[in-house]
Amino acid sequence: MKQRAIERRARHDAGVVYTPATLARLLAEVSLAALHQAGIPKDRTILQIVDPACGEGALLQAASDELKRVGSPAESVHFTGYDIDPVAIHRAGSLVGNSSDVGAQLQVADALDRAAIANQQFDLVLSNPPYVSIRRLTQQASREKIDAYKRDYQSACGCFDLYVLFVERCLELVKPGGICGLLVPSRIAAMKYATACRRLVLEQTLVEVIDLSKLMMFRGAKVYPCILVIRRAPAPSEHRVRVTHIEDRADLSQRVLTLVPQSRFSTERWSLSCERFSLLEQHGDVQKLGNIATIVSGASGFTAAAMRPFVKSRNNVAAEEKGSYLPFLVSGQIDRYQLDHARGRFQNVYYDEPVLDVTQARLTLKKRELYRSQKLVVSGMSQQLEVALDEVGCALAVQVFAIWKSALDLRYLLAILNSSLMHAIFIERYAAKRLAADYFSINLAQLAELPIVVPRSDDRTAMGKYQRLILLAERRLSCDLEASRSLKQQIEHAIDEAVFELYGISSADQEVVRRGSPQASSSLDRQLRAA
Ligand SMILES: C[S@@+](CC[C@H](N)C(=O)[O-])C[C@H]1O[C@@H](n2cnc3c(N)ncnc32)[C@H](O)[C@@H]1O
Missing domain, CATH: 3.40.50.150 (Vaccinia Virus protein VP39)
Structure with a gap:
């Protein structure tokens, strides 16, 4: 066994x-x-079919069956199978070779060897x-x-x-x-x-x-x-x-x-998928996020294991050491719009208010500057885009991304990135990288490609929409962890509507996005395809 x-x-x-x-x-x-x-x-007169890595011949057998079902277009069919595994070739021989009137040549060979x-x-x-x-x-x-x-x-x-x-x-x-x-x-x-x-x-x-x-x-x-x-x-x-x-x-x-x-x-x-939103980039005022802001990985150059000795619960830091530590964010502490500093799991260990020693020699000056700066933080592993504003200056774990040095107000980007439209775009483009339980592993390149409307400063209407999103983001940010769900939903709904208007999304497409909001995400693809 x-x-x-x-x-x-x-x-x-x-x-x-x-x-x-x-x-x-x-x-x-x-x-x-x-x-x-x-x-x-x-x-x-002879139809020639090959599987260059045929294993036990499942594909050749299926082709033979299908030809019998639909009728072979040729007078005869010749099957060839290669594999590096002699045992598999032997088994394929008894399956395909003996199966019928078809000719089969099965051979041990490395198909990559020309x-x-x-x-x-x-x-x-x-x-x-x-x-x-x-x-x-x-x-x-x-x-x-x-x-x-x-x-x-x-x-x-x-x-x-x-x-x-x-x-x-x-x-x-x-x-x-x-x-x-x-x-x-x-x-x-x-x-x-x-x-x-x-x-x-x-x-x-x-x-x-x-x-x-x-x-x-x-x-x-x-x-x-x-x-x-x-x-x-x-x-x-x-x-x-x-x-x-x-x-x-x-x-x-x-x-x-x-x-x-x-x-x-x-x-x-x-x-x-059918790229409902692929034309967005052709909109004159849309740029890739990577051209607007700097996007970096929270702990590039570090492995999680190398960071671990420098992580503690806040209570375990001696008073005289406090200045060396910054709050430490792991992916699971990042929700949409808010950070949960209270408890974090890092490398399978739970910490109360995790903090990281940022004076350690391996941290570059650039990383220290990043950690102490105001920035957007993005969870690297989630079921939807989850972006929060780090106003206090936090150190970041692996699988957390930071968006900083932005030409646009971070609160504007925050509202757009957390909107239902961005979720729909993300699913549409990167569904191929979905992991188990509908989790996405998000990477820098994907974030950098997200389409962002950049308002022109001489366009008063566009600037009005820009300011409105900043205001809405501020209202949403002012909801603390205890704020009622319905209040948060109300503000997020207003943000979604403002983002639709900003991107000029048709009402039919808005409906598709709404029905496919994270709460009902599986219906999104169905809708996209049915449309
Ligand atoms: C994923 S299995 C698929 C087998 C079969 N085609 C099927 O569909 O059931 C891949 C097969 O490739 C064979 N293989 C791996 N490297 C190979 C190579 N360089 N040349 C030929 N076969 C190779 C393995 O032995 C294995 O049988």
Whole structure:
């Protein structure tokens, strides 16, 4: 029993998680449909299908079943499967090889080694590649191997994950005009390391994206996958990508479809939702938050463990030491508009009024200046954007971000960032990075991209709206922890309305945002898609 658990763990670490049958069927179905739409095979008598990391053959088997269901377009079909694992290849042999009249070639090979699979191209490439982060890869593969990946693969950039190399390799293995059906983590849409990979995909025709990020499809693996169907051919101008969402694990045929121009998919980031608010940036007075203020990580250069010896409960600080300590904020103490200084958990230890010794040598002057300054503080892990104003000057833990040195009044930014509109924009853009229990792990790059209306000083109406938001933020800030919920809600409602007006949001879109407010956030995506 224990042995099996160890084996499972080792397989998981190596990115070996076989595709469940329902998902394999879906991938085969949409990929073969795209192949037919692409007119393949026209004059081909043999249809060639490969899975370059086939494991026990789930995808090849699903393709074989689907071809039987819809009728094969070719006189014969030839299946090829490669894998580095001889045991998996053996099992795939008994599954696919014996299954029917189809021809199958199953071979132990490293698909990333171009010499091992040379001069071969296929009509259809299906793959659920291994997902292995660079951290795990460094433990598993030699330095030379990783250097070779970096040298040989354009997509091996930054802190890459092995699956991006497979995307690149699959695109090479498909014949011009052919189809790649890939099951990859939906973070391919958002991660910086995947920029080069997104560029390679966008050089071809992105036929379909199926967002499965709401479903936990893989047992034991915390991965939210998506399906990409890519045709190896440059996208015609005006090409629209079919973006579909599946929410019901029990019924994968229930899909909500939107057609999104491929030109809207940038290499910087893909939104897997329908980008209701993507046009905001084209509004002349909108700038990215990162251009308006400095956004920094609360404790960059520090690990939580290195900070720990310098954290205490306020009561434990001797009177003569008091000047060396500042209140210390951890992510959980930051709520919208307010800070709860009373109790904080840091590194699994609870502190009453946690404080940090800011005289410690490792703290740079810049950090000390940041801590003592007035700033906005943002919780790095929450279910919605939670931003508060730090007026007293607090030291910050890891997973807390600070917004300071702003060209605009911090209270103005505070109101906008805590508004329902910003929550909707955040969900729309970064749903791909959602963690368990609908928590978001927020990062600097995401914050820096948020669109902020910058009023022109010679525009009296715009300046009036600016001042009004500052006033409303002040009213909300004056509510202490004990203030009634309804009073807070009333002010926040007024802030939401003022933000809608500021951004010129149509009444239909306002309705969508209201229904999707954090309290009913799951309905937001549904509404966005239904609209
Ligand atoms: C996520 S599993 C998917 C297997 C199968 N395609 C499926 O959908 O069930 C990834 C597979 O990739 C294989 N693999 C890992 N690195 C490989 C490489 N360099 N070349 C070929 N296969 C590889 C693993 O052994 C594993 O079977």
